[in-house]
Amino acid sequence: MYTIVALYHFTHFINPEALMAPVINVAHDYDVTGTILLAHEGINGTVAGDRNGIEAMLSHIRSLPGCADLEWKESQSPTPPFGKMKVRLKREIVTMGQPNVDPVAHTGHYVAASDWNNLINRDDVAVIDTRNDYEVAIGTFDGAIDPKTASFRDFPAWWEVNKDRFHNKKIAMFCTGGIRCEKSTNYLIQQGVHDVYHLKGGILKYLEEVPKTISSWKGSCFVFDGRVSVDHGLAVGPHYLCHACRCPILPEDQDLPEYEAGVSCHLCIADTSEGDKQRFRERQKQVKLAQERGTNHLTGRMVPDKE
Numbered sequence: 001m002y003t004i005v006a007l008y009h010f011t012h013f014i015n016p017e018a019l020m021a022p023v024i025n026v027a028h029d030y031d032v033t034g035t036i037l038l039a040h041e042g043i044n045g046t047v048a049g050d051r052n053g054i055e056a057m058l059s060h061i062r063s064l065p066g067c068a069d070l071e072w073k074e075s076q077s078p079t080p081p082f083g084k085m086k087v088r089l090k091r092e093i094v095t096m097g098q099p100n101v102d103p104v105a106h107t108g109h110y111v112a113a114s115d116w117n118n119l120i121n122r123d124d125v126a127v128i129d130t131r132n133d134y135e136v137a138i139g140t141f142d143g144a145i146d147p148k149t150a151s152f153r154d155f156p157a158w159w160e161v162n163k164d165r166f167h168n169k170k171i172a173m174f175c176t177g178g179i180r181c182e183k184s185t186n187y188l189i190q191q192g193v194h195d196v197y198h199l200k201g202g203i204l205k206y207l208e209e210v211p212k213t214i215s216s217w218k219g220s221c222f223v224f225d226g227r228v229s230v231d232h233g234l235a236v237g238p239h240y241l242c243h244a245c246r247c248p249i250l251p252e253d254q255d256l257p258e259y260e261a262g263v264s265c266h267l268c269i270a271d272t273s274e275g276d277k278q279r280f281r282e283r284q285k286q287v288k289l290a291q292e293r294g295t296n297h298l299t300g301r302m303v304p305d306k307e
Contacts, residue, residue: 011066044093081226108185108196139219
């Protein structure tokens, strides 16, 4: 069984590039896989391994400047969720494109998973899903507003157009693990919104702690690892990944005429040229050859590399 850890921490790294090699070394020594992003504003990532490997990685990350109080969320997978380890240097650990946003300075009010239902059911509260459109499509909270953004950097423009809708409303925001809300709540506070709340630990903490019988969550939650989606109790969800568009699809979607493994699905068939599809077919051949050799050309349920 593989332990999967999702983590992030906002802090001020003076030289994030110098932190890359030590993280890679720990991953190599303990067979930890996944992705870690480093930037001047902190660290973000999801990693997987056995218990010893995960403990070693968490111990190392907690030793980084300002990361002693790191929090993380754990779940389990019977299969390897990642093919290898990637450590990347980024301008932002979650890309919003707003240079003045600083979650270290101030964020909205944290709301525990156990208190979330009471908050979002109030008439004076507007609930906003800050995730990308392909994530919202497979699950969200009952009554939540979907900004229909293709990436997080689209959120400020959406808010500017729609802010008058929320006059005299308290704003409750949520995302997968909480990292986007650290930034989006700081952004709204800078825009003059005073009553801003966000779900502590994100959807993952809610699905882990809140029983399905009293849940306000509908559908599955997209996750950035090989499981693709999870349900209540963080059980692996029903979704697979279209390796052409990197969007989640259901098993029955593979029976649609638009579906061709590794080439297209009903969500993307009209978005790629015939030349693109031919390239995807060649890649799919390599995937099959790798499977025959007992290796992975692509991780089975590879996650979209979108920001």
